[in-house]
Amino acid sequence: MTDAIGPPESEAGGILTIDLAAIAANWRALGHRAAPAKCAAVVKADGYGCGIEQVASALARAGCETFFVANLTEARRVRAVAPNAAIYVLNGLLPGTAAAYAEANLRPVLGSTAEFDEWRAFRAASGWNGAAALHIDTGMNRLGFAQDEAATLAERGDNDLGIALVMSHFACSEEDHPLNALQMTCFRAVRALFPDVPGSLANSSGIFLGPDAHHELVRPGVALYGANPTPGQPNPMQPVVALEGRIVQLRAVAPGATVGYSATWTARRPTRLAIVSVGYADGFLRAASASDARPGAEAIVAGQRCPLAGRVSMDLIAIDVTDVPDRQISRGDLVSLLGAEIGVDELAARAGTIGYEVLTSLGRRYRRIYRA
Numbered sequence: 001m002t003d004a005i006g007p008p009e010s011e012a013g014g015i016l017t018i019d020l021a022a023i024a025a026n027w028r029a030l031g032h033r034a035a036p037a038k039c040a041a042v043v044k045a046d047g048y049g050c051g052i053e054q055v056a057s058a059l060a061r062a063g064c065e066t067f068f069v070a071n072l073t074e075a076r077r078v079r080a081v082a083p084n085a086a087i088y089v090l091n092g093l094l095p096g097t098a099a100a101y102a103e104a105n106l107r108p109v110l111g112s113t114a115e116f117d118e119w120r121a122f123r124a125a126s127g128w129n130g131a132a133a134l135h136i137d138t139g140m141n142r143l144g145f146a147q148d149e150a151a152t153l154a155e156r157g158d159n160d161l162g163i164a165l166v167m168s169h170f171a172c173s174e175e176d177h178p179l180n181a182l183q184m185t186c187f188r189a190v191r192a193l194f195p196d197v198p199g200s201l202a203n204s205s206g207i208f209l210g211p212d213a214h215h216e217l218v219r220p221g222v223a224l225y226g227a228n229p230t231p232g233q234p235n236p237m238q239p240v241v242a243l244e245g246r247i248v249q250l251r252a253v254a255p256g257a258t259v260g261y262s263a264t265w266t267a268r269r270p271t272r273l274a275i276v277s278v279g280y281a282d283g284f285l286r287a288a289s290a291s292d293a294r295p296g297a298e299a300i301v302a303g304q305r306c307p308l309a310g311r312v313s314m315d316l317i318a319i320d321v322t323d324v325p326d327r328q329i330s331r332g333d334l335v336s337l338l339g340a341e342i343g344v345d346e347l348a349a350r351a352g353t354i355g356y357e358v359l360t361s362l363g364r365r366y367r368r369i370y371r372a
C-alpha cells in the first residue's frame with residue numbers, strides 16, 4: 001500500500017519516500033537484539049521528520065505498545081493513532097498541565113521533585129490513577145533526579161503513585177566512552193531502590209552496548225529511521241528515507257566562472273551543471289555546500305556520483321554533472337540525494353552534523369510517498 005501527500009509528482013521539486021515497512025523491520029530487528037527486554041519507539045520531532053502519525057500507526061500495527069515523545073502535542077498525535085499504547089512524554093510535566101495528561105491518558109516522565117509533587121497533588125485531588133515514569137540522571141546532567149534524590153524518593157515509599165517505569169539516558173552510547181560503564185553501574189544501583197518497577201536505559205546505540213544496557217524496555221529512536229547506531233561499523237539498519245530532487249535546468253559553465261552565492265566555487269574545466277530544486281528551506285543543510293576549499297554533498301545522477309557545486313541556496317542546489325554523458329540526463333529528471341547509496345549518516349558527515357539533524361530537518365515542500 002502506498003500513500004502520498006503534497007504536490008503531484010509532476011509539480012514536485014523533490015520527492016521524499018518513506019519506507020514504513022523498513023521502519024517496522026528495524027523495530028523488529030532492534031527488539032530481537034534486546035530480547036527479552038521489550039522494545040518501545042521514540043517518535044518525537046514528528047517521528048524524526050518522517051511523520052509522527054504514519055510512523056506511530058505503522059509501529060502500533062507491528063506490535064509496538066510503548067511510545068516516547070517530547071511534549072504533549074506530540075503525545076496527543078500519537079494517541080490519535082494508537083488508542084491503546086502507553087505514551088510517555090520525555091520533557092516532563094510543565095506547571096499546570098497534569099489534567100491534560102489525564103485527559104488523553106498520557107504518562108509524564110517526572111524528572112524533579114517539583115514535578116513529582118505536582119503530579120502527586122493532582123492525583124490526590126482528581127482521583128486520576130494513570131501511570132508516570134521517573135527519570136534518574138546517571139551522568140548526562142540534563143533531565144532527571146540525582147541519585148541521592150532518587151534514594152530519598154524511594155525511602156518516602158509512596159507506593160500509590162503509579163510509577164510504571166524508572167528510566168535514564170546515555171550521554172555517549174554511540175562511542176566507546178568510559179561514561180557508558182559508569183552510567184550502567186549507576187542505573188543498576190538506582191533500579192535496586194525500585195525493585196518492582198521496570199527499567200529503561202538504552203537508546204538506539206545503547207542497545208548495542210549489550211545485555212547490561214537493556215533492562216526491561218529499550219527506547220530506540222534514530223536507528224528505526226535507518227541511521228547507523230554503530231558508527232564506524234557497517235549499518236545494521238535498513239534504509240528508510242529516499243530523497244530525489246528535480247533537475248530544473250542544465251547549463252554549461254566556462255573554466256574560471258564561479259557558481260552560486262558568494263562565488264565560492266570555481267569551474268576548473270568546461271563544466272555542465274544540473275540545477276536541482278531542493279534547498280536549505282527543504283532541510284538540505286546549507287552546511288553541505290561545496291567551495292573551492294572544501295567538497296560538499298554529492299548526488300547520484302544517472303547512476304553516477306556527482307559533487308555539489310557552490311552554496312546550497314534556499315530553493316536550489318547546483319550539481320556538477322560534467323562526467324555524466326549528455327544523453328543520460330534531461331530537464332525534469334530526478335537525481336538521488338538520499339537513499340540506499342547516500343545514507344543519512346553520509347549526508348550528515350558532509351554537512352558536519354549527525355543523521356538526527358538531517359532527518360529532523362526533512363522538508364515540508366516535497367511530495368511525500370509512504371510505502372507500507
Ligand SMILES: *Cc1c(COP(=O)(O)O)cnc(C)c1O
Nearest residue numbers: 042169203204219220221222223
Ligand atoms: C531521543 C531520546 C531517545 C532516543 O534516542 P536515539 O539516539 O534516537 O535512539 C531515547 N531516550 C531519550 C530520553 C531521548 O531523549
